[in-house]
Amino acid sequence: MKLDLESDVHYYESFLNQKTAHELYEYLLKKQQVDIPHSMLVQGERLRYNFGKLTFIDENLLRVDVFPEVQMGRTTAWPEELKNLKKEVESLAGKEFQIGVCIFYPDGISGVDYHSDLPAIGDTNCLPSLSLGEERQFSLRHIASQKEFHIELKNGSLIIMGDKTQDLYEHALLTNPIYKNGRINITFRQYGFSAD
Numbered sequence: 001m002k003l004d005l006e007s008d009v010h011y012y013e014s015f016l017n018q019k020t021a022h023e024l025y026e027y028l029l030k031k032q033q034v035d036i037p038h039s040m041l042v043q044g045e046r047l048r049y050n051f052g053k054l055t056f057i058d059e060n061l062l063r064v065d066v067f068p069e070v071q072m073g074r075t076t077a078w079p080e081e082l083k084n085l086k087k088e089v090e091s092l093a094g095k096e097f098q099i100g101v102c103i104f105y106p107d108g109i110s111g112v113d114y115h116s117d118l119p120a121i122g123d124t125n126c127l128p129s130l131s132l133g134e135e136r137q138f139s140l141r142h143i144a145s146q147k148e149f150h151i152e153l154k155n156g157s158l159i160i161m162g163d164k165t166q167d168l169y170e171h172a173l174l175t176n177p178i179y180k181n182g183r184i185n186i187t188f189r190q191y192g193f194s195a196d
């Protein structure tokens with residue numbers, strides 16, 4: 001379903017069925033320990049955050065250490081268990097994603113404020129984002145008009161922020177204490193820039 005916005009944003013409510021989504025959530029918690037709180041060294045000081053983070057990276061990039069752990073937090077090669085999912089996302093989006101940023105929000109006290117994902121390590125003109133666990137409200141705010149759009153992201157859903165979304169909108173997972181359970185999000189990211 002295309003969302004009623006000025007840029008290309010598509011929402012796939014049942015990208016994964018409930019059973020698969022639940023199994024993936026459990027796998028990421030139990031085997032990959034995405035709930036380990038994110039921490040980073042900033043000017044010699046270790047900052048700790050109220051969310052977990054683990055970044056999956058293509059092996060060739062991991063080998064050349066493009067993403068040092070002190071900057072990125074925990075990183076690991078894409079595990080076998082996620083490779084099919086990665087392929088399915090790539091085939092739907094028509095792009096390859098070298099990086100998967102996996103965030104664990106323990107409850108509604110944890111979120112991320114409005115921001116745009118401007119190109120840094122790669123193009124951000126296509127950002128698929130998978131939701132697992134607690135259904136949470138996701139918000140997009142039109143930069144020029146400040147008009148907000150809200151959508152509930154279901155367990156197993158995929159939202160793809162396409163062309164112009166990062167230029168025209170900011171997005172957020174606003175904190176709200178009504179949410180009591182954990183949620184995992186994986187955003188699929190490109191490394192590098194295409195010529196066009």
Ligand SMILES: O=C(O)CCC(=O)C(=O)O
Nearest residue numbers: 112117129171173185187
């Ligand atoms: O958890 C989410 O759905 C939002 C993640 C996000 O805003 C981001 O990765 O830039």
